[in-house]
Amino acid sequence: MKPASQTEAISPLRQDIRLLGRTLGEVIRDCEGRAVYDVIEKLRRAAVKFRREGQDRDGRTLERQIRRLADGEANSVARAFSYFLHLSNIAEDRDQTRRQRQQWQAEGLATPGSLQHAADLLQGAGLSGARIRQHLASACIV
Numbered sequence: 001m002k003p004a005s006q007t008e009a010i011s012p013l014r015q016d017i018r019l020l021g022r023t024l025g026e027v028i029r030d031c032e033g034r035a036v037y038d039v040i041e042k043l044r045r046a047a048v049k050f051r052r053e054g055q056d057r058d059g060r061t062l063e064r065q066i067r068r069l070a071d072g073e074a075n076s077v078a079r080a081f082s083y084f085l086h087l088s089n090i091a092e093d094r095d096q097t098r099r100q101r102q103q104w105q106a107e108g109l110a111t112p113g114s115l116q117h118a119a120d121l122l123q124g125a126g127l128s129g130a131r132i133r134q135h136l137a138s139a140c141i142v
Contacts (some may be wrong), residue, residue, distance in 0.1 A: 013095040020087040026079070032076055039073050040080045 010018075029037040036072060043065055050058040101111050110116035122132050 011095075012090060012098060016091040016094065017088055020091055021084060024084055028076075028080055036073065036076045039069070040077055043077060044081075101112060 025037065025041070028040060043062070045067060046058065046062045049055075050062050066074075066077075104111050110120050119129075119132055123129065
């Protein structure tokens with residue numbers, strides 16, 4: 001089987017999630033120590049394997065690993081996975097915005113929130129380009 005880099009391009013979302021995951025791993029290693037990082041990484045790899053392959057034995061292995069965690073490790077693991085989920089959600093929001101922007105550009109539409117979009121809305125409401133420029137010229141810019 002060829003690596004993903006040889007068979008298909010990695011999506012911007014996947015790239016963002018990988019970057020955020022690596023960065024989080026570095027922060028965990030620096031703040032919690034190598035031992036805690038290794039425990040979290042072992043669980044992460046086991047969870048990925050179970051999700052990808054769906055083998056019952058992998059699920060049981062993951063459950064055993066979780067049950068064996070000391071209290072401090074369990075808190076660190078829960079915190080790490082929680083942070084990763086939050087970072088993944090942020091990456092997904094960013095990706096959705098990226099895709100919407102690309103769609104609007106492909107359709108020749110101004111991106112909502114842009115100056116062009118605001119000008120289009122004002123012109124659609126009956127203000128002329130000259131009137132919009134007049135207002136912009138008289139605006140107080142700090």
